[in-house]
Structures are given as structure tokens and as C-alpha cells.
Amino acid sequence: MEDEETDRYRAPALDKGLDILELLSGVDGGLTQAEIAKKLDRSPNEFYRMLDRLVRRGYVTKIDGDRYSLTLKLFGLAQLHAPVRRLVSYATPLMRELAETSCQANQLAVFDRGAAVVIAQQEAPGYWGISIRVGSHISLFDTGSGHVLLAFRSPEERKMMIAESSRSTEQPVLNDDFFKRLDLIRERGYEMMSSMQTAGVYNLSAPVIGPDGKAIAALTVPYITLVNTPHAPDITRTIELLRATTGKLSLLAGSDVRPQE
Incomplete structure (x- = not known):
């Protein structure tokens, strides 16, 4: 019953964004889009738009060209x-x-x-x-x-x-x-x-x-x-x-x- 309630209120896009933030919070030096996808066992294409939004909202920044890292906005x-x-x-x-x-x-x-x-x-x-x-x-x-x-x-x-x-x-x-x-x-x-x-x-x-x-x-x-x-x-x-x-x-x-x- 609890699993059914959980599934009913799932928000896949939000979950994907939170997965990215939680992953990057434990990494020094950032990760590329491909590395994020591999660690989260997803396709790289799934994360392109989400990463773009997180960057535009200031929660994530790009470093060294293609690596994504958390900013201090959450802090x-x-x-x-x-x-x-x-x-x-x-x-x-x-x-x-x-x-x-x-x-x-x-x-x-x-x-x-x-x-x-x-x-x-x-x-x-x-x-x-x-x-x-x-x-x-x-x-x-x-x-x-x-x-x-x-x-x-x-x-x-x-x-x-x-x-x-x-x-x-x-x-x-x-x-x-x-x-x-x-x-x-x-x-x-x-x-x-x-x-x-x-x-x-x-x-x-x-x-x-x-x-x-x-x-x-x-x-x-x-x-x-x-x-x-x-x-x-x-x-x-x-x-x-x-x-x-x-x-x-x-x-x-x-x-x-x-x-x-």
C-alpha cells in the first residue's frame, strides 16, 4: 500500500534533478554529463535539459568546459x-x-x-x-x-x-x-x-x-x-x-x- 502511494505521487523530473544534486554534492572536481549518466545508470540524453535548467537557475555550474559542479546556492x-x-x-x-x-x-x-x-x-x-x-x-x-x-x-x-x-x-x-x-x-x-x-x-x-x-x-x-x-x-x-x-x-x-x- 505504501509503495502504491509513493508511486501515485512520483515526480520523475524532480527526482531526476534531485538525483543530480545529491550525486554532485559528494564529488570534488565535478562530473561530465556522460559520467553523471553512468553513475545514475541512465542515458546521457536524459540529463541534458535537466542540467541546462540547473545551470540556468544557478544550482550547478560548468567548469573546465564540460564538467558540472554544484554552486553554493543551496548552501x-x-x-x-x-x-x-x-x-x-x-x-x-x-x-x-x-x-x-x-x-x-x-x-x-x-x-x-x-x-x-x-x-x-x-x-x-x-x-x-x-x-x-x-x-x-x-x-x-x-x-x-x-x-x-x-x-x-x-x-x-x-x-x-x-x-x-x-x-x-x-x-x-x-x-x-x-x-x-x-x-x-x-x-x-x-x-x-x-x-x-x-x-x-x-x-x-x-x-x-x-x-x-x-x-x-x-x-x-x-x-x-x-x-x-x-x-x-x-x-x-x-x-x-x-x-x-x-x-x-x-x-x-x-x-x-x-x-x-
């Missing part, structure tokens, strides 16, 4: 669903504590469809601070959040993230120095850079690491020097506080990293 969609709400609920009290101890504002961003998207922000406790609206889309290429989200991903994932960004905005020319900077960020564990949007501000950004060792979010302090707040931590101490916070968040996310002291 981006998932980021804006329940996992993000849980991350924000975990992060909010820690972000509030960070704002109090650092005397600075801070914001949490995730990758979504070609940009870093702010999903939570905490105002500075005093009169002065730099804040950004929740929901804002910011660049991967000239912000601390964007750099961190790229740095703590594999080279293949970086390429896909950059490709998705170039479809929605004009992509800057990225040279070897840019990728060396990402490697440096990964090695030292955080980004520190002058803001390319606001004079006198330093972006201090560190990753929230998931169970797979990759960044699921970036926490950023837009640091400003507070001349009339003598007890405010300096930039070195603020980096320590930031990394301690992302260490705690990473543990809550299931990572085995240890919080920084």
Missing part, C-alpha cells in the same frame, strides 16, 4: 533558514558581551548568493560606534567579513563564491596578492584591515568555524579609536576579545576549535 539558501536563526540566537548574548567589553559595535555575516549578508548586529554601548543594518549585502572583496568568509574555504569553494559574486556585481581584478592575503588570514586566524568604506575605521574580522573546519560566518568589529573612553581596550586587546567570542561560537556550532584567550 546560501540554507544559511538564511533555520540554521541562521539558531546561529543568531546563540550569537546574540555573546555579541552583546563583546560590545560591552570592547566598547565597540560588532556584526555577524554569512555568505549568500555572491555576497556577505549581515544577519545580526550589536550597537556599541557608548555614544560612538559604527553599525550596519541587518540584511545589508556587502562585498566579498573589500571588507573584513568577505575576506574571512573566503579565507576559510577550500580553493574550489573560493572560486565558486567569486563566480557567484561576479554574476550579481562587477567583479574586481583579483591578482595573486589577493589570494596570498586570504592565505595569510587563514594562517593567523583573523583579518585586520583599514575600512575601504569609512576613514579611520579598522575592520577586525574572525571566523565562526563549523564542524567541517570551514567558516559558517564572520564576526566583525568596525574598530574606532575612542579618545574620551580611557578604559576602552586597544586594538590588540579587541582582537583577542573578538577571537575569544568566535571561539565560543565555533564550539556552539559543533567545531572542535578552542576559544582564544
Whole structure:
């Protein structure tokens, strides 16, 4: 009876698309149309139109001419669903504590469809601070959040993230120095850079690491020097506080990293 009910509501085209997505999710380097057909025990012609639609909708991309690979669109969609709400609920009290101890504002961003998207922000406790609206889309290429989200991903994932960004905005020319900077960020564990949007501000950004060792979010302090707040931590101490916070968040996310002291 259960099999009859299952057959009654079958959607062959949907099943075929899901089969492709599930297959590609477990493959590094992509597969050709013929390889997909062979692994799914189907004729290559059966998958031409489905692959074309998946590419046009942004779920799959073609690499090296004839190989198909997943984009990060599904990851981006998932980021804006329940996992993000849980991350924000975990992060909010820690972000509030960070704002109090650092005397600075801070914001949490995730990758979504070609940009870093702010999903939570905490105002500075005093009169002065730099804040950004929740929901804002910011660049991967000239912000601390964007750099961190790229740095703590594999080279293949970086390429896909950059490709998705170039479809929605004009992509800057990225040279070897840019990728060396990402490697440096990964090695030292955080980004520190002058803001390319606001004079006198330093972006201090560190990753929230998931169970797979990759960044699921970036926490950023837009640091400003507070001349009339003598007890405010300096930039070195603020980096320590930031990394301690992302260490705690990473543990809550299931990572085995240890919080920084």
C-alpha cells in the first residue's frame, strides 16, 4: 500500500534533478554529463535539459568546459533558514558581551548568493560606534567579513563564491596578492584591515568555524579609536576579545576549535 502511494505521487523530473544534486554534492572536481549518466545508470540524453535548467537557475555550474559542479546556492539558501536563526540566537548574548567589553559595535555575516549578508548586529554601548543594518549585502572583496568568509574555504569553494559574486556585481581584478592575503588570514586566524568604506575605521574580522573546519560566518568589529573612553581596550586587546567570542561560537556550532584567550 505504501509503495502504491509513493508511486501515485512520483515526480520523475524532480527526482531526476534531485538525483543530480545529491550525486554532485559528494564529488570534488565535478562530473561530465556522460559520467553523471553512468553513475545514475541512465542515458546521457536524459540529463541534458535537466542540467541546462540547473545551470540556468544557478544550482550547478560548468567548469573546465564540460564538467558540472554544484554552486553554493543551496548552501546560501540554507544559511538564511533555520540554521541562521539558531546561529543568531546563540550569537546574540555573546555579541552583546563583546560590545560591552570592547566598547565597540560588532556584526555577524554569512555568505549568500555572491555576497556577505549581515544577519545580526550589536550597537556599541557608548555614544560612538559604527553599525550596519541587518540584511545589508556587502562585498566579498573589500571588507573584513568577505575576506574571512573566503579565507576559510577550500580553493574550489573560493572560486565558486567569486563566480557567484561576479554574476550579481562587477567583479574586481583579483591578482595573486589577493589570494596570498586570504592565505595569510587563514594562517593567523583573523583579518585586520583599514575600512575601504569609512576613514579611520579598522575592520577586525574572525571566523565562526563549523564542524567541517570551514567558516559558517564572520564576526566583525568596525574598530574606532575612542579618545574620551580611557578604559576602552586597544586594538590588540579587541582582537583577542573578538577571537575569544568566535571561539565560543565555533564550539556552539559543533567545531572542535578552542576559544582564544
